[in-house]
Amino acid sequence: MHTLTLAELARKLRAKEFSVTELTKSLLTRIEAAQPQLNAFITVMADSAMAQSVRAEAALKDGSAGPLTGLPLAHKDIFCTAGVRTSCGSHMLDNFVSPYDATVVDKLNAAGMVTLGKTNMDEFAMGSSNETSWYGPVRNPWDPKLVPGGSSGGSAAAVAARIAPIATATDTGGSIRQPASLCGVTGIKPTYGRVSRYGMIAFASSLDQGGLIAQSAEDAAMVLGAMSGFDPRDSTSVDTPVPNYVAELEKPLAGLKIGLIKEFFDKGLDAAVEKCIREALKEYEKLGATLVEVKLPALPLSVPTYYVVAPAECSSNLARFDGVRYGYRCQEPKDLMDLYKRSRGEGFGAEVKRRIMTGTYVLSAGYYDAYYLKAQRVRQLINQDFKKAFTEVDVLMGPTAPDVAFSIGAKASDPIQMYLNDIYTIGANLAGVPAMSIPCGFVRDLPVGLQICGPHFAEGKLLNVAHAFQKVTDWHRRIPAAFNKEVLS
């Protein structure tokens, strides 16, 4: 059962080869067994998962089921789930039980999916290694000494280890794609505004986007449609129809023009990873695509631009965590200032504080023009670069990350080194374009991810292009040895 994709699980469930409760139980058992090793989950929702399973089975029986009924998933612990702790990987929200469901959670519950639990993540989505979580680091299922990537490390590790068939995640600078790459799974960050941010705890409001980490493009296509759509509670969600992503999967690729981002094949890219990427691109040529070099000259400015804009927005978004209404409050505060200082000082981890301070600085009087305003202008240049590129090609491809998974602790003391992990992914967030990462090979026995970007609202195209690759390769079906057994010890 653990090797089955979501699509296969759906077919077999409807063919009654097993029941929803059997499937859910088996996953809950795997989750429990894997937890000491992976630490992929912060909260396991066994009771409610079983209750949802029972309801799903009833729906399957009486014919009221939809295509996703009974299928299990995990939610990154950044999505508010009513009645369940929603921690965002932080001490600050360790005691926070959300009174409401995020729109994404609401929609997937309504579709009949079964929530297994909340996955571990970098604190407040700030990180590229899942080492900043209050709940401890997540370990890469391919090698427990290594990081799974971040900030959606828990979701990526859970899917890679097949302890959850699919998981929601979020991506602000690469937090879906980079862990997907490091864990050998498929990740998709939709167009900004495609998926509602209501109930998705905000890090950087103009960059955050909810998406999926899945075993395949086909699996992602099944769930993405149900997650997407205009939400009147999110003023930045876009009112444009949601296509049937599954229906678009099999469209022929012939004539596909793939742009290779010149700036991505630079000295920062590991040579073996580059070789792996170029091999994958040859597969696309075999499928009838043509490769074209494109230049996005402003793209190298992505990292500094992002590390001005994102901290600025986060410094404001995280101001609400003050110990007054919910969340962590320090013991016996002497006065208001003491309450604020100690609640925030004790509630937040180092990376979060670092970004809040950076953000406060770049917005402050005398610096706003030089930093924030300038960064937003550069952002427009990056946006224009993407727009122009998409007049020349259909999709852009390149590496997702400059290297494969690194050791836990290796970069923790050098924030800038850590930030450079996002060098290839950040541009898509700044421009709001959709982007995916699909596994395309191994280097030193560790997964490598191929990144695919498209124009705004081209999720269907991306999934179609990814699916074509996954039909002729099997990288996406590889499972780490330690987890490639039905029963985990």
Add this chain to the structure above:
Amino acid sequence: MSWETVIGLEIHAQLSTRSKIFSGSPTAYGSAPNSQASLVDLAYPGVLPVLNQEAVRMAVKFGLAVDATITARSVFARKNYFYPDLPKGYQISQYELPIVARGHMDIVLDDGSKKRIGITRAHLEEDAGKSLHEGLGKLTGIDLNRAGTPLIEIVSEPDMRSAKEAVAYLKKVHTLVRYLEICDGNMQEGSFRCDANVSVRRVGADKLGTRAEIKNINSFRFVEKAINYEVARQIDVLEGGGKVVQETRLYDPDKGETRSMRSKEEANDYRYFPDPDLLPVEVDAAFIASVRATLPELPDQKAARFVATLGLSEYDAGVLTSSKELGAYYEEVAKLLGSSKDVAKLAANWVAGSLAAALNEHNLEITESRIDARRLSGLLSRIVDNTISGKIAKDVFEAMWAEGKDADAIIESRGLKQITDTGAIEKAIDDVMAKNPGQLADYRSGKDKLFGFFVGQTMKATGGKANPAQLNELLKKKLAG
């Protein structure tokens, strides 16, 4: 050493939308603490603001009423600071691009002259919650019912030169927002608040002096007192060789003075940046036209109309148009009396006089008046047709107010009809003359002042009902002999 006062006012008016500016919570005043605060108002993790279009309509309405440019594309910005009554740790406001740009308001000064006060801008923002310090020992209670209520912040140019001008401007804006039905103007409940920026400079100087901002003034009277106190204080400081500190001061109505705010002033760096959760507000010509179509006749327009068609003085017109309801009441009375200039003046005197006094005494709004326009016009028409004198009318008015009856009913039941029969008046005069030979002799020998005595006595003899004009005329004749 002569000093010039320079005043600018910042008015915060709560817009009377039914729900808050960025959430669906009700805006009603006076509910139990925190009973009108949703997850969005409470800034729970993951929530997002959604703009209430009605707030935009009301802001545009205000802008059109003060002849301002409406900004085609205005932007919400976050004003970041920490305070427990500000749940998000930032207030959503507008900074560089406010919805209403430059406009103006004309005020009438005491001497009757007009002055144009510039309005720099008006923008939309959300109100904060309230901090309650009483009855909680060493703790402060935070009530977030008010958090998220829409405000329009109206910033004037520093065009006012005296506390009186400031009050005139404030009252005019107050009247206007109530005419437009965008704010109930209730200063006690905090739906209309005013901060005054006050500075002084030598007459003739072109640079502005350092200003102090006075907060916490919630009545027109206090505005005047606070400004006067502050002006005197600043002059004192400067004449003593000191410098005025740019600071925020609170007005203490009990002591009648302004005080520097005790708290360590938070650094005023609000780190404004456009709110990424909200789209820019785009208003096109069609939207503006649709709002313009809902504008009522504005106070100045109504007053001008009263002056032109009813012949009222500008002062009277101003008083009678201080609220839309009062203007409507007055206009109906005048209309029922035939809208000529004579009756217009009569009606003006009564509405602004006796009626206003009665409303004041009983703490009622014009809409709650115990005498409606129809019944008042009924009373006034009896003055016009000489049935009763103005003096008697006052008594009838009081009886109408107390008993709720029509003028005619009271005049009838109390037999208050004026005596206009010449014969009857002459008889009464003869009687009085006969009863007072001494005074008669004195008057005829030159003591003109005794005329009043005879008027009084005759009036008394007729139970106050003699027509005063006729009485005077006939008395003169008879006393002359």
